[in-house]
Amino acid sequence: MRLMSLRDLVYKLYERRLEARLNPHANPRHIGVILDGNRRWARSMGIADINTGHQRGADKISELLQWSQETGVEVVTLWLLSTDNLGRPAAELEPLLQIIENTVEDLAAQGWHVKPVGALDLLPDKTARVLKHAEESTSDAPGLIVNVAVGYGGRREIADAVRSLLHEQASRGTSIEELAEVLDVEHIAEHLYTRGQPDPDLVIRTSGEQRLSGFMLWQSAHSEFYFCEAFWPDFRKVDFLRAIRAYAARHRRYGS
Numbered sequence: 001m002r003l004m005s006l007r008d009l010v011y012k013l014y015e016r017r018l019e020a021r022l023n024p025h026a027n028p029r030h031i032g033v034i035l036d037g038n039r040r041w042a043r044s045m046g047i048a049d050i051n052t053g054h055q056r057g058a059d060k061i062s063e064l065l066q067w068s069q070e071t072g073v074e075v076v077t078l079w080l081l082s083t084d085n086l087g088r089p090a091a092e093l094e095p096l097l098q099i100i101e102n103t104v105e106d107l108a109a110q111g112w113h114v115k116p117v118g119a120l121d122l123l124p125d126k127t128a129r130v131l132k133h134a135e136e137s138t139s140d141a142p143g144l145i146v147n148v149a150v151g152y153g154g155r156r157e158i159a160d161a162v163r164s165l166l167h168e169q170a171s172r173g174t175s176i177e178e179l180a181e182v183l184d185v186e187h188i189a190e191h192l193y194t195r196g197q198p199d200p201d202l203v204i205r206t207s208g209e210q211r212l213s214g215f216m217l218w219q220s221a222h223s224e225f226y227f228c229e230a231f232w233p234d235f236r237k238v239d240f241l242r243a244i245r246a247y248a249a250r251h252r253r254y255g256s
Contacts, residue, residue: 011238018241022071026248028201030075031068032216032223035061037207037231044231051095056233058103065112065146067240075145075197077117079215083153086122097123101130104148108134113141117193118152119160147194154217161191161218194219202247204240206232224250 035057042053061078068076080100086093108114116131123131131150165187169179189195199219203212208229212220226243228235 011236015237015241018238018245022241022244023248024072027071027244028073028224028247030077030198030200030202031073032077032079032200032203032220033064034079034203034205034209034213034215035232036205036209038233040207041231041233050092051099053233054096054099058099060233060235061103061107062110063237064235064240065107065144067237069144071241071244073144075147075200077147077149077194077200077216079149079152081118081150081152082214083119083122083151083156086151097127100148100150101127104130104134104150107146107148108138111141112138112144112146114138115145115147116150117147117157118150119156120151123151145197147197149193149215152193152215154212154214157193157216158188158218160193161188164191189218192218199223202226202243204228204243206230206235206239 038053038057039050040053041056042048042050045053047053064078065076080103081096085096088096104114104116114134116135120128120131127150131148134148166179168191194216199221200216200223202225203215203220203223204226205212205215206228208227210227212225216223224247226246228239228243230236230239
Protein backbone atom coordinates (compact mmCIF):
# COMPACT_ATOMS: atom_id res chain seq x y z
CA MET A 1 0.00 0.00 0.00
CA ARG A 2 2.84 2.38 0.91
CA LEU A 3 4.53 1.61 -2.42
CA MET A 4 1.34 2.36 -4.32
CA SER A 5 0.97 5.68 -2.49
CA LEU A 6 4.55 6.62 -3.31
CA ARG A 7 4.00 5.79 -6.97
CA ASP A 8 0.84 7.89 -7.05
CA LEU A 9 2.73 10.79 -5.51
CA VAL A 10 5.49 10.53 -8.12
CA TYR A 11 2.95 10.51 -10.95
CA LYS A 12 1.15 13.51 -9.46
CA LEU A 13 4.40 15.46 -9.24
CA TYR A 14 5.23 14.50 -12.82
CA GLU A 15 1.78 15.62 -13.98
CA ARG A 16 2.29 19.01 -12.36
CA ARG A 17 5.72 19.32 -13.93
CA LEU A 18 4.33 18.55 -17.39
CA GLU A 19 1.42 20.95 -16.92
CA ALA A 20 3.72 23.74 -15.79
CA ARG A 21 5.84 23.37 -18.92
CA LEU A 22 2.97 23.43 -21.41
CA ASN A 23 2.55 26.54 -23.53
CA PRO A 24 -1.20 27.27 -23.64
CA HIS A 25 -0.71 29.13 -26.94
CA ALA A 26 0.77 26.00 -28.55
CA ASN A 27 -1.91 23.53 -27.46
CA PRO A 28 -4.20 21.90 -30.05
CA ARG A 29 -7.71 23.21 -30.65
CA HIS A 30 -9.10 19.87 -31.83
CA ILE A 31 -7.98 16.41 -30.71
CA GLY A 32 -9.13 13.18 -32.32
CA VAL A 33 -8.82 10.04 -30.20
CA ILE A 34 -8.90 6.43 -31.38
CA LEU A 35 -9.90 4.62 -28.18
CA ASP A 36 -8.16 1.34 -28.91
CA GLY A 37 -7.36 -1.67 -26.77
CA ASN A 38 -10.44 -2.30 -24.64
CA ARG A 39 -10.68 -5.98 -25.54
CA ARG A 40 -6.94 -6.57 -25.23
CA TRP A 41 -6.98 -4.84 -21.83
CA ALA A 42 -9.66 -7.26 -20.63
CA ARG A 43 -7.68 -10.26 -21.86
CA SER A 44 -4.46 -8.93 -20.28
CA MET A 45 -6.32 -8.69 -16.96
CA GLY A 46 -7.59 -12.25 -17.26
CA ILE A 47 -11.19 -11.09 -17.73
CA ALA A 48 -13.24 -13.35 -19.99
CA ASP A 49 -16.07 -10.88 -20.64
CA ILE A 50 -14.73 -8.32 -23.14
CA ASN A 51 -17.63 -6.01 -22.32
CA THR A 52 -15.87 -5.32 -19.04
CA GLY A 53 -13.07 -3.82 -21.13
CA HIS A 54 -15.51 -1.74 -23.17
CA GLN A 55 -17.15 -0.45 -20.00
CA ARG A 56 -13.81 0.34 -18.40
CA GLY A 57 -12.88 2.27 -21.53
CA ALA A 58 -16.19 4.15 -21.49
CA ASP A 59 -15.57 5.14 -17.88
CA LYS A 60 -12.28 6.75 -18.91
CA ILE A 61 -13.89 9.21 -21.35
CA SER A 62 -15.04 11.79 -18.81
CA GLU A 63 -11.50 12.06 -17.47
CA LEU A 64 -10.14 12.68 -20.96
CA LEU A 65 -12.69 15.42 -21.58
CA GLN A 66 -11.83 17.08 -18.29
CA TRP A 67 -8.12 17.01 -19.13
CA SER A 68 -8.89 18.43 -22.56
CA GLN A 69 -10.95 21.27 -21.15
CA GLU A 70 -8.20 22.10 -18.65
CA THR A 71 -5.67 22.50 -21.48
CA GLY A 72 -7.92 24.73 -23.60
CA VAL A 73 -8.94 22.19 -26.23
CA GLU A 74 -12.13 23.24 -28.04
CA VAL A 75 -13.15 20.01 -29.81
CA VAL A 76 -12.58 16.33 -29.00
CA THR A 77 -13.59 13.61 -31.46
CA LEU A 78 -13.98 10.14 -29.91
CA TRP A 79 -14.05 7.13 -32.23
CA LEU A 80 -16.40 4.78 -30.40
CA LEU A 81 -17.58 2.45 -33.18
CA SER A 82 -16.49 2.03 -36.79
CA THR A 83 -18.65 0.97 -39.72
CA ASP A 84 -16.58 -2.24 -39.80
CA ASN A 85 -17.55 -2.96 -36.18
CA LEU A 86 -21.19 -3.07 -37.23
CA GLY A 87 -20.49 -6.44 -38.82
CA ARG A 88 -19.63 -8.07 -35.50
CA PRO A 89 -21.86 -10.90 -34.19
CA ALA A 90 -24.99 -9.66 -32.43
CA ALA A 91 -23.86 -11.24 -29.14
CA GLU A 92 -20.87 -8.91 -29.15
CA LEU A 93 -22.35 -5.86 -30.90
CA GLU A 94 -25.53 -5.41 -28.87
CA PRO A 95 -23.84 -5.08 -25.45
CA LEU A 96 -21.30 -2.69 -27.00
CA LEU A 97 -24.07 -0.53 -28.45
CA GLN A 98 -25.76 -0.43 -25.04
CA ILE A 99 -22.52 0.76 -23.44
CA ILE A 100 -22.18 3.45 -26.12
CA GLU A 101 -25.79 4.59 -25.62
CA ASN A 102 -25.29 4.83 -21.85
CA THR A 103 -22.04 6.70 -22.35
CA VAL A 104 -23.55 9.24 -24.74
CA GLU A 105 -26.49 9.83 -22.38
CA ASP A 106 -24.04 10.33 -19.52
CA LEU A 107 -21.95 12.83 -21.51
CA ALA A 108 -25.11 14.79 -22.32
CA ALA A 109 -26.17 14.73 -18.65
CA GLN A 110 -22.76 16.13 -17.67
CA GLY A 111 -23.39 19.13 -19.90
CA TRP A 112 -20.90 18.51 -22.69
CA HIS A 113 -21.89 19.70 -26.16
CA VAL A 114 -22.41 16.31 -27.82
CA LYS A 115 -22.38 15.99 -31.62
CA PRO A 116 -22.78 12.61 -33.36
CA VAL A 117 -20.55 12.03 -36.38
CA GLY A 118 -21.16 8.95 -38.46
CA ALA A 119 -23.68 7.20 -40.67
CA LEU A 120 -26.67 7.17 -38.32
CA ASP A 121 -28.76 5.40 -40.95
CA LEU A 122 -26.56 2.30 -40.51
CA LEU A 123 -27.24 2.12 -36.77
CA PRO A 124 -30.15 0.44 -34.95
CA ASP A 125 -33.06 2.85 -34.46
CA LYS A 126 -32.61 2.98 -30.68
CA THR A 127 -28.93 3.92 -30.92
CA ALA A 128 -29.64 6.57 -33.55
CA ARG A 129 -32.39 8.07 -31.36
CA VAL A 130 -30.07 8.29 -28.35
CA LEU A 131 -27.43 10.07 -30.43
CA LYS A 132 -29.90 12.52 -31.95
CA HIS A 133 -31.47 13.31 -28.58
CA ALA A 134 -28.05 13.94 -27.04
CA GLU A 135 -27.26 16.36 -29.84
CA GLU A 136 -30.57 18.20 -29.54
CA SER A 137 -30.49 18.44 -25.74
CA THR A 138 -26.94 19.82 -25.64
CA SER A 139 -26.97 22.05 -28.73
CA ASP A 140 -26.74 25.20 -26.60
CA ALA A 141 -24.17 23.83 -24.15
CA PRO A 142 -21.13 26.11 -23.91
CA GLY A 143 -17.52 25.03 -23.98
CA LEU A 144 -16.02 21.83 -25.25
CA ILE A 145 -17.61 20.14 -28.28
CA VAL A 146 -17.55 16.34 -28.05
CA ASN A 147 -17.90 14.54 -31.37
CA VAL A 148 -18.98 10.95 -30.79
CA ALA A 149 -18.04 8.93 -33.87
CA VAL A 150 -20.43 5.99 -33.93
CA GLY A 151 -20.97 4.00 -37.12
CA TYR A 152 -18.06 6.03 -38.46
CA GLY A 153 -15.72 5.31 -41.35
CA GLY A 154 -13.53 7.84 -43.13
CA ARG A 155 -14.31 6.56 -46.62
CA ARG A 156 -18.02 6.47 -45.84
CA GLU A 157 -17.84 10.07 -44.60
CA ILE A 158 -16.27 11.28 -47.85
CA ALA A 159 -18.81 9.33 -49.91
CA ASP A 160 -21.65 10.82 -47.85
CA ALA A 161 -20.19 14.30 -48.29
CA VAL A 162 -20.03 13.94 -52.07
CA ARG A 163 -23.55 12.50 -52.14
CA SER A 164 -24.86 15.40 -50.06
CA LEU A 165 -23.09 17.89 -52.31
CA LEU A 166 -24.58 16.35 -55.45
CA HIS A 167 -28.09 16.40 -53.97
CA GLU A 168 -27.66 20.04 -52.94
CA GLN A 169 -26.44 21.14 -56.35
CA ALA A 170 -29.13 19.12 -58.16
CA SER A 171 -31.81 20.86 -56.08
CA ARG A 172 -30.42 24.16 -57.36
CA GLY A 173 -30.58 22.99 -60.97
CA THR A 174 -26.80 22.69 -61.35
CA SER A 175 -25.73 20.17 -63.97
CA ILE A 176 -22.90 17.69 -63.45
CA GLU A 177 -20.90 19.51 -66.11
CA GLU A 178 -21.36 22.86 -64.37
CA LEU A 179 -20.42 21.39 -60.99
CA ALA A 180 -17.30 19.75 -62.42
CA GLU A 181 -16.11 23.15 -63.65
CA VAL A 182 -16.14 24.75 -60.18
CA LEU A 183 -15.77 21.84 -57.74
CA ASP A 184 -12.93 22.20 -55.22
CA VAL A 185 -11.98 20.75 -51.83
CA GLU A 186 -13.93 23.36 -49.88
CA HIS A 187 -17.20 22.25 -51.48
CA ILE A 188 -16.66 18.74 -50.11
CA ALA A 189 -15.41 19.98 -46.72
CA GLU A 190 -18.68 21.86 -46.26
CA HIS A 191 -20.56 18.54 -46.32
CA LEU A 192 -18.40 16.49 -43.95
CA TYR A 193 -19.80 15.31 -40.62
CA THR A 194 -17.54 17.86 -38.88
CA ARG A 195 -18.34 20.83 -41.12
CA GLY A 196 -17.83 24.15 -39.43
CA GLN A 197 -15.25 22.74 -37.02
CA PRO A 198 -11.46 23.08 -37.14
CA ASP A 199 -9.67 19.99 -38.45
CA PRO A 200 -7.93 17.91 -35.77
CA ASP A 201 -4.52 19.29 -34.91
CA LEU A 202 -3.60 16.12 -33.02
CA VAL A 203 -4.74 12.51 -33.39
CA ILE A 204 -4.01 10.14 -30.49
CA ARG A 205 -4.23 6.37 -30.80
CA THR A 206 -3.80 4.06 -27.84
CA SER A 207 -2.76 0.38 -27.61
CA GLY A 208 0.45 0.65 -29.65
CA GLU A 209 -1.17 0.37 -33.09
CA GLN A 210 0.38 2.89 -35.51
CA ARG A 211 -2.29 3.39 -38.15
CA LEU A 212 -5.41 5.49 -38.64
CA SER A 213 -7.71 2.65 -39.77
CA GLY A 214 -9.78 5.17 -41.74
CA PHE A 215 -10.23 7.72 -38.94
CA MET A 216 -10.95 11.24 -40.22
CA LEU A 217 -9.16 10.61 -43.51
CA TRP A 218 -10.07 13.98 -44.98
CA GLN A 219 -9.64 16.12 -41.88
CA SER A 220 -6.33 14.61 -40.74
CA ALA A 221 -4.35 15.62 -43.85
CA HIS A 222 -2.23 18.00 -41.76
CA SER A 223 -2.73 16.46 -38.31
CA GLU A 224 0.10 15.43 -36.01
CA PHE A 225 -0.09 11.84 -34.75
CA TYR A 226 0.73 10.46 -31.32
CA PHE A 227 0.75 6.72 -30.71
CA CYS A 228 0.62 5.54 -27.10
CA GLU A 229 1.48 2.00 -25.98
CA ALA A 230 -1.11 1.94 -23.17
CA PHE A 231 -4.43 0.25 -23.77
CA TRP A 232 -7.23 2.80 -23.63
CA PRO A 233 -8.54 1.81 -20.14
CA ASP A 234 -5.00 2.37 -18.79
CA PHE A 235 -4.55 5.78 -20.45
CA ARG A 236 -3.47 8.27 -17.78
CA LYS A 237 -3.33 12.03 -17.52
CA VAL A 238 0.45 11.71 -17.79
CA ASP A 239 -0.01 10.02 -21.19
CA PHE A 240 -2.36 12.79 -22.28
CA LEU A 241 0.05 15.53 -21.21
CA ARG A 242 2.92 13.79 -22.99
CA ALA A 243 0.86 13.82 -26.18
CA ILE A 244 0.16 17.55 -25.78
CA ARG A 245 3.84 18.19 -25.08
CA ALA A 246 4.91 16.20 -28.15
CA TYR A 247 2.44 18.13 -30.30
CA ALA A 248 3.65 21.51 -29.02
CA ALA A 249 7.27 20.57 -29.73
CA ARG A 250 6.63 19.83 -33.39
CA HIS A 251 6.98 22.36 -36.19
CA ARG A 252 3.90 21.99 -38.37
CA ARG A 253 4.73 22.39 -42.04
CA TYR A 254 1.29 21.82 -43.63
CA GLY A 255 2.10 19.82 -46.72
CA SER A 256 5.73 18.77 -46.67
